[in-house]
Amino acid sequence: MFEKIFIEEHLAAHPKVIELKERFPASEFKYITKVEDVFGRVKKPYLQKRTNLNLFIGEKKGQLVKPAPPAYGLSGEPHYYFVHAYNCIYECNYCYLQGYFQSPDIVLFLNHDEIGAEIKKLADDFAITNPGEKIWFHAGEYSDSLALTHLTGELPYYFNLFKNLPNAYLELRTKSVNIKELVKLTPSENIVVSFSLAPDHRTRTNDLKTPGLKARLAAIRELHELGFPIGIHFDPIIYDDKIEESYSDLINQLALALPPEAIKYISIGVVRFTKNVYHQVLKNYPDSDFLADDFVKSFDNKIRYNKPTRMWVLGKVKNLLIEEGVDAALIYECMEDDDSQ
Amino acid sequence: MVKILIFAHRGEAQAFFTQWDLTPVSFYFSGLFKNRDYFVLITGEGPKEASEKTVAVLSSFKDEISSVVNIGIAGSLSPKLKVGDLAWIRSSYAQNAERCEFKSYTTKYHTSIDCITAYSRVTTLEEKKTLSHFADLVDRELWSIASAAHLFKMDFLSLKLVSDESDSADFCQLVKDEAPLLSKKLFDEFIRFESSQKTAAPVVLHAPKSNSAEDFILAHPKLYFTTSQTRKLTTLLRGLLMKKIFTEEEIKKFTDSIILESSPDITSKELSKILLNTLSEKLNPLNTKIKEKINEAILPLTDSGAMVGFDPELEQEYIQLNYQIRNTKDQKRLILALEQFNYQKIRNIFSGKLED
Numbered sequence: 163m164f165e166k167i168f169i170e171e172h173l174a175a176h177p178k179v180i181e182l183k184e185r186f187p188a189s190e191f192k193y194i195t196k197v198e199d200v201f202g203r204v205k206k207p208y209l210q211k212r213t214n215l216n217l218f219i220g221e222k223k224g225q226l227v228k229p230a231p232p233a234y235g236l237s238g239e240p241h242y243y244f245v246h247a248y249n250c251i252y253e254c255n256y257c258y259l260q261g262y263f264q265s266p267d268i269v270l271f272l273n274h275d276e277i278g279a280e281i282k283k284l285a286d287d288f289a290i291t292n293p294g295e296k297i298w299f300h301a302g303e304y305s306d307s308l309a310l311t312h313l314t315g316e317l318p319y320y321f322n323l324f325k326n327l328p329n330a331y332l333e334l335r336t337k338s339v340n341i342k343e344l345v346k347l348t349p350s351e352n353i354v355v356s357f358s359l360a361p362d363h364r365t366r367t368n369d370l371k372t373p374g375l376k377a378r379l380a381a382i383r384e385l386h387e388l389g390f391p392i393g394i395h396f397d398p399i400i401y402d403d404k405i406e407e408s409y410s411d412l413i414n415q416l417a418l419a420l421p422p423e424a425i426k427y428i429s430i431g432v433v434r435f436t437k438n439v440y441h442q443v444l445k446n447y448p449d450s451d452f453l454a455d456d457f458v459k460s461f462d463n464k465i466r467y468n469k470p471t472r473m474w475v476l477g478k479v480k481n482l483l484i485e486e487g488v489d490a491a492l493i494y495e496c497m498e499d500d501d502s503q
Numbered sequence: 504m505v506k507i508l509i510f511a512h513r514g515e516a517q518a519f520f521t522q523w524d525l526t527p528v529s530f531y532f533s534g535l536f537k538n539r540d541y542f543v544l545i546t547g548e549g550p551k552e553a554s555e556k557t558v559a560v561l562s563s564f565k566d567e568i569s570s571v572v573n574i575g576i577a578g579s580l581s582p583k584l585k586v587g588d589l590a591w592i593r594s595s596y597a598q599n600a601e602r603c604e605f606k607s608y609t610t611k612y613h614t615s616i617d618c619i620t621a622y623s624r625v626t627t628l629e630e631k632k633t634l635s636h637f638a639d640l641v642d643r644e645l646w647s648i649a650s651a652a653h654l655f656k657m658d659f660l661s662l663k664l665v666s667d668e669s670d671s672a673d674f675c676q677l678v679k680d681e682a683p684l685l686s687k688k689l690f691d692e693f694i695r696f697e698s699s700q701k702t703a704a705p706v707v708l709h710a711p712k713s714n715s716a717e718d719f720i721l722a723h724p725k726l727y728f729t730t731s732q733t734r735k736l737t738t739l740l741r742g743l744l745m746k747k748i749f750t751e752e753e754i755k756k757f758t759d760s761i762i763l764e765s766s767p768d769i770t771s772k773e774l775s776k777i778l779l780n781t782l783s784e785k786l787n788p789l790n791t792k793i794k795e796k797i798n799e800a801i802l803p804l805t806d807s808g809a810m811v812g813f814d815p816e817l818e819q820e821y822i823q824l825n826y827q828i829r830n831t832k833d834q835k836r837l838i839l840a841l842e843q844f845n846y847q848k849i850r851n852i853f854s855g856k857l858e859d
Contacts (some may be wrong), residue, residue: 166636168636171799190581192635192636194636199636200637202602203603203605203637204596204604204605204607204637204738205606205607206594207594207609208609210593210594213593213615214615222691264605277575278731286591333796375748401789402746403788449745450745451745451747452744453745454741454742454743454745454746454786455742455787456787456790457818458817458818459816460818461818468790468793468816468817468846469817469818469820469853470793470820470853470854470855470857471789471790471793471817471855472855473853473855474789474793474856474857474858475855476855477854477855477856479857
């Protein structure tokens with residue numbers, strides 16, 4: 163799976179490193195001082211992930227928990243994200259990661275204790291200043307939260323941490339169906355597993371190398387039946403002339419796996435790119451059908467559909483969800499400007 | 504158009520000189536040769552030499568040269584590459600004074616092997632170890648050559664032969680001992696590659712030009728497109744094909760139907776404009792609907808004779824009026840139009856409410 167595995171020297175004796183050596187005997191293990199000495203130092207073409215992907219093991223430095231961008235989750239509550247990995251094994255052709263790190267290699271950080279301590283401090287401080295209110299922490303900003311959990315093994319740590327932080331909520335964002343580590347754990351009301359979904363034809367044409375829609379819905383059903391709270395992301399939504407029909411089908415299928423009243427929240431967001439990512443998409447996936455759409459530079463300099471189209475798409479999908487029985491208060495529009503909401 | 508084969512040393516190229524009848528080309532420096540099918544350039548060792556000479560030659564002969572091939576030896580940085588192995592390079596990186604150049608260049612034909620160009624000679628195993636984090640092979644010229652090819656928008660390829668292994672301190676021993684043999688090996692592989700390219704079926708990315716809908720439309724005697732309209736047509740047709748809204752044949756039939764339905768008096772320019780608008784509607788019917796709705800909303804203003812503008816990108820919510828008042832009648836007409844105009848309709852459109 164990994165051609166080379168780079169390890170920060172001080173982690174050579176870490177149990178996770180020893181485990182990786184046993185699991186990947188064919189990989190070449192290389193020892194480096196810091197991940198940043200090698201990762202991202204040269205521009206490595208994104209699509210090289212198809213032929214040989216490297217893995218970096220290190221410790222995250224600097225600010226470990228960061229405030230999330232506006233309109234990240236349900237409004238009115240503070241949202242933070244934490245980073246314990248960079249990059250993803252999947253290949254969604256709209257993904258912003260292709261223009262973000264300058265390398266598709268996977269980085270896993272092992273200092274969960276330090277990340278956890280920062281989360282705990284923020285949650286404890288928030289509990290003092292805002293008693294009875296919720297604070298959110300999101301995993302999966304720069305990676306899929308579940309896809310590699312069989313290798314990374316951090317889920318028990320975060321479950322234990324959040325079980326002792328009743329005012330704090332954890333979101334694990336994923337497109338994966340790799341739930342075998344998750345189902346070993348006891349569900350907790352404040353730990354939400356959120357799945358990104360798109361209509362079947364979009365999943366096949368845009369979410370390359372990811373599990374198909376049926377498999378994702380089956381994982382949702384299994385986790386729901388086990389008592390795991392589930393969130394849903396319809397993000398990014400790509401416009402086409404079948405959009406109403408295809409989202410209606412998707413919502414019907416979702417309702418069969420997860421009753422609408424059981425959805426913790428659902429985000430809806432229309433496809434968008436930074437300028438750099440848009441150029442990477444043009445380079446990496448020039449035949450993607452959505453590139454034929456009219457995009458404009460929008461309010462935050464991101465490249466999006468024009469405003470009436472975005473609002474029309476969001477309105478249609480939101481109405482379909484409400485018609486299916488989803489509480490409107492649990493639907494939020496992701497990364498849209500304030501006056502659109 | 505011919506390829507240019509670029510070597511650092513004459514020794515690496517000697518089989519090419521033996522097998523081909525290459526004659527020197529009179530240029531600003533020695534080392535440039537030519538036969539009917541190829542240029543051959545000997546740059547000398549190192550990135551500076553390679554860069555200067557490649558740029559100079561490409562600049563002078565860019566009308567004759569189609570692509571660039573760097574051929575030569577390289578040191579292995581990976582245990583998977585052994586002395587005598589041949590590799591077509593994937594990505595080219597560079598290291599200069601312990602810093603990596605951020606920019607990289609990637610070839611279209613490769614074997615998943617990357618090469619890093621070192622600005623100075625690699626003389627220790629420690630240096631090899633550091634470079635091995637970035638690539639499988641190390642050389643002294645490729646990145647400069649790739650950079651020059653990129654500058655002139657030419658494809659580049661690189662064929663390397665491994666001269667020493669990753670754990671060997673015996674740098675370039677093979678080169679000293681077996682130059683004729685290694686050059687022959689490079690020559691044979693290059694010839695094999697060239698033959699395979701000639702015999703391989705050409706990759707058809709798009710329909711052949713002569714049968715394309717675009718050619719059909721552009722050559723149609725009843726249509727006339729300006730340069731910017733031609734660009735728009737290309738974009739629209741590509742979009743329609745990418746989204747599988749139409750096939751090439753369907754576009755041709757659709758064009759014929761538009762022409763047949765048009766008035767016999769219409770000019771070629773007007774007809775072309777109609778065709779572009781209709782194709783645009785087909786590609787993005789929602790945008791068409793949005794524009795129709797805006798035009799409907801501003802009708803009281805346009806009927807009054809006002810020129811009404813709105814953001815052509817449909818991102819900013821505003822309308823802009825241009826109206827000339829020459830007498831009180833004009834003034835009253837405008838007041839009436841403004842009373843009849845309902846800005847809320849514009850607001851609704853920008854909020855995505857397109858249904859009546």
